[in-house]
Amino acid sequence: MRRFEYHRAETLEHASRLLVELGDDSFLFAGGTDLLVEIRERLRRVRNVIDIKPIPGLSDITYDEARGLTFGALVTVGRLERLPLVCQRYPNLRAAFASLGSIQVRNRATVVGNICRASPSADTIPPLIADGAFVHIYSRTNMRVVPLAEFFTGPGKSVLAKGEIVTGITVPPALDNSGKAYLKHGRRKAMELSTVGVAVSLTMEDGLCNDIRIALGAVGATVLRAPEAEAMLRGTALDAATIKNAANKAMEECTPISNVRASADYRRDMVGVLTGRAIKQALEAFA
Numbered sequence: 001m002r003r004f005e006y007h008r009a010e011t012l013e014h015a016s017r018l019l020v021e022l023g024d025d026s027f028l029f030a031g032g033t034d035l036l037v038e039i040r041e042r043l044r045r046v047r048n049v050i051d052i053k054p055i056p057g058l059s060d061i062t063y064d065e066a067r068g069l070t071f072g073a074l075v076t077v078g079r080l081e082r083l084p085l086v087c088q089r090y091p092n093l094r095a096a097f098a099s100l101g102s103i104q105v106r107n108r109a110t111v112v113g114n115i116c117r118a119s120p121s122a123d124t125i126p127p128l129i130a131d132g133a134f135v136h137i138y139s140r141t142n143m144r145v146v147p148l149a150e151f152f153t154g155p156g157k158s159v160l161a162k163g164e165i166v167t168g169i170t171v172p173p174a175l176d177n178s179g180k181a182y183l184k185h186g187r188r189k190a191m192e193l194s195t196v197g198v199a200v201s202l203t204m205e206d207g208l209c210n211d212i213r214i215a216l217g218a219v220g221a222t223v224l225r226a227p228e229a230e231a232m233l234r235g236t237a238l239d240a241a242t243i244k245n246a247a248n249k250a251m252e253e254c255t256p257i258s259n260v261r262a263s264a265d266y267r268r269d270m271v272g273v274l275t276g277r278a279i280k281q282a283l284e285a286f287a
């Protein structure tokens with residue numbers, strides 16, 4: 001492993017200052033499940049690692065009916081996966097968390113680290129985008145809140161400026177008339193990055209689809225929405241023919257590449273299959 005300097009940040013201000021003063025090869029360290037692998041495999045040049053785990057207040061989880069679910073940057077995937085509230089109200093998030101790596105990985109990895117890595121195949125991103133989540137960002141001069149859908153600028157890239165730190169994520173309340181699903185397809189069932197991941201969050205009113213968001217993972221430079229497919233579904237009763245047409249439209253809206261995991265054509269086909277299934281699964285909440 002390449003040598004690096006370890007720094008222990010005691011406050012957000014301290015971590016932000018270290019990020020700015022230590023220069024470009026300095027990175028925040030949360031669970032380390034991406035960062036340490038990247039250092040070991042020499043995928044990233046890292047001179048300074050800034051541990052944010054000593055910073056107080058980043059491990060909180062709160063829920064209220066008006067604001068929804070808020071969790072801090074140090075909350076692990078495993079902790080959220082086991083939270084009764086997530087199991088009962090956010091089955092899409094529960095499915096994504098339970099599909100990430102192994103139990104050991106989930107007990108170290110943070111959800112915020114998963115989004116900050118900004119991989120288009122990250123499992124937590126599609127359901128969080130489909131749910132309309134927001135990211136809380138700290139800098140020494142400003143606090144800002146950014147919709148997660150606007151956080152990513154490319155593979156491995158985000159809107160974070162030098163010295164900015166994500167402090168947490170807020171997911172809007174899970175309404176009684178909502179249905180949610182996340183389906184992941186990989187080459188095997190565990191310890192596998194997604195070949196395609198599809199998340200659907202919808203609300204129904206008087207038997208009609210009031211609103212729907214579809215988020216597609218691993219089929220574009222960032223996790224994508226499928227706005228034309230969504231428009232075909234809004235205001236309908238979500239009958240089988242409409243779902244099929246919308247799933248076909250989602251196939252047109254994605255921009256997959258071929259790589260070691262799958263060809264672009266296969267990924268596109270799987271977007272069609274999984275989008276249809278995810279809509280039907282989300283609808284099961286109303287059965």
Ligand SMILES: Cc1cc2nc3c(=O)[nH]c(=O)nc-3n(C[C@@H](O)[C@@H](O)[C@H](O)COP(=O)(O)OP(=O)(O)OC[C@H]3O[C@@H](n4cnc5c(N)ncnc54)[C@H](O)[C@@H]3O)c2cc1C
Pocket residue numbers: 027028029030031032033034035036037052073099100101102105108109110111112113114115116117121122123124160164165166167191192193194
């Ligand atoms: C064996 C294995 C299997 C895996 N399987 C999956 C899988 O199936 N699906 C999947 O999606 N992922 C998978 N992963 C990756 C997943 O573990 C990571 O993406 C994890 O969620 C990152 O969180 P972390 O706390 O470990 O982040 P770290 O590794 O500590 O950090 C990741 C990146 O985010 C930055 N960062 C961390 N916290 C902040 C913050 N608060 N503000 C700004 N930047 C920050 C870091 O500087 C770094 O660049 C796997 C990893 C391993 C090792």
